[in-house]
Amino acid sequence: MRLATPLLTFIRVSVYVFLLAPIVIVVLASLNAGNFLTFPPQGLSLRWFWTFLQNDVFIDAIIYSAVLALCATAVSLVIGTMAALYFVRHATREAEVVRVGMLLPLILPEILTAIALLFFFYEIGIGTEHQIALFTGHVLMTLPFVFLNVTTSLQGRDESVELAARTLGASRYTAFRRVTLPLIAPGLATGGIFAFIISFDTFGISFILKGAGSAPLPIQLYDYLRFNFTPEAAAVSTVSILLTLVLVTVSDLVFGRE
Amino acid sequence: MKRLRASLLIAPSAALIFLFIVLPYITVLVMSFRAPAEGQPYGEGFSLEGYTHFFNESYYAMSLPQTMFLGLLTTLVCLVLAYPVALHIAFASKRWRGFLYGIVLSPLLVGIVVRSYGWTILLGNSGVINSTLRNMGLIQKPLPLMYNDFGVVLALAHVFLPFMVLPLLSALQAMDPAITQAARSLGASRFTIFRRVTFPVSMPGVQSGCILVFVLAISSYVTPALVGGMRVKTTTLLVVDALIDQFQWPFGSAMALILAVSAGIVVLIFARLTRMKWT
Secondary structure, eight states, X not given: OTTHHHHHHHHHHHHHHHHHHXXXXXXXXXXXXXXXXXXXXXXXXXHHHHHHHTOHHHHHHHXXXXXXXXXXXXXXXXXXXXXXHIIIIIOSTTHHHHHHHHHHHHHSOHHHHHHHHHHHHHHTTOXXXXXXXXXXXXXXXXXXXXXXXXXXXXXTSOTHHHHHHHHTTOOHHHXXXXXXXHHHHHHHHHXXXXXXXXXXXXXXXHHHHOOSSOOOHHHHHHHHHHHOOSXXXXXXXXXXXXXXXXXXXXXXXXXXXX | OHHHHHHHHHHHHHHHHIIIIIHHHHHHHHHHTBOOOSSSSOOSSBOSHHXXXXXXXXXXXXXXXXXXXXXXXXXXXXXXXXXXXXXXXXXXXXXXXXXXXXXXXXXXXXXXXXXXXXXXXXXXXXXXXXXXXXXXXXXXXXXXXXXXXXXXXXXXXXXXXXXXXXXXHHXXXXXXXXXXXXXXXXXXXXXXXXXXIIHHHTHHXXXXXXXXXXXXXXXXXXXXXXXXXTOSOOHHHHHHIIIIISOOHHHHHHHHHHHHHHHHHHHHHHHHHTTOOOO
């Protein structure tokens, strides 16, 4: 028994290191001054960040991914919140069907959903043109996260505050805007941030459904990594990690911890 | 009137899920029975050729047990690594809990491409681990850490570990500490408490974590592609290859459905063996 405790501690610490190692190593590799990903690094430098800033392919990809994620998040926030309101306030016998249905995009394998969407959009004659299929896929992937977060923040709230507002003469719209919305704001923020990050990072959907021309960041990174081993990819990855960190920190500071 | 107004709330999501999840999956099912064709994704009429082709060609057929093996091994590694961590977090002080929770969730905030890439930097022939060992004079030739089952399972376990820790954690946190105290005061050893009390109580978490990780692992694409370097052939890689590169839609669909049904059978066997209660 005396042996078991240090052993368990060792396993635990190893697992925490294991979880963080690949992420830390990517950041360290991006600071490598050499031409290749060698270890130990040949000095520290920001040259690969400079190379990356001059590479239109990656800059375009980051902008493309950010715009796509923003649009998908906006749509998901609206319809996901509506669905959460229905689920918490109105659903009775069909509640379980609604919940499972809303979580389907999360439960089903992403790559299979992407393939299914590809066939479907070809069958109706759109294919991968105009980024309609890609955008639809991103809305689907982000929807469960908005639904889950808003549902959680609604479940803790009493509907009677809204009813009180209505009794006091507020219109349905005013009651929603002035009473319900502020109450579920933290859920909306967390759901929105999650949705943005999921869309920004998702691979399968973008890989299968991207049309000709520009592609989201994970796809460009994947294409690059198949044939190149320079630390530029690490610089791109580091920027993407930093972007996520900033988003999470800002939301944490503004909305506090749930 | 009130019901009608309320149902407007669910209408957009319901339409989205029906149109873009339910109908497309039906399309895949129909596609798998279409006839193959040269020069175009599929031909006229229907046939079973997609299914027979898979089982007749050992190149494809053998990928199925290989994929199941990788999935099961990844699940086992995740369970073994996640359990001590989940126990630690569940009974940690409040101040530490948030921090440790953050470490466990952090991989989820980094894209799957970046995480798999991190593993290639660590495991490659001239990667961090091999160079360090060589510089220390411990090895002459680089150890084969990547482009094989070992590297793929390690990277997959990393990618999906949070999905094992979270269900375990919620099962453990729901446990009443009084139960373990009772067991202890009745003279049970720590190992007996774990075997007879803690583990059985956490069983629902073990079950959902295992199923989640298994399904995610066998259907993942990026990690086997990057860390396996296309040398580890999983059925998912072959499905994408058949559909996107070779334009064989009926065959690719049949393969995807064979994988899905096989995964379903494995999950059902697992549920039966562990006497899972479906909720």
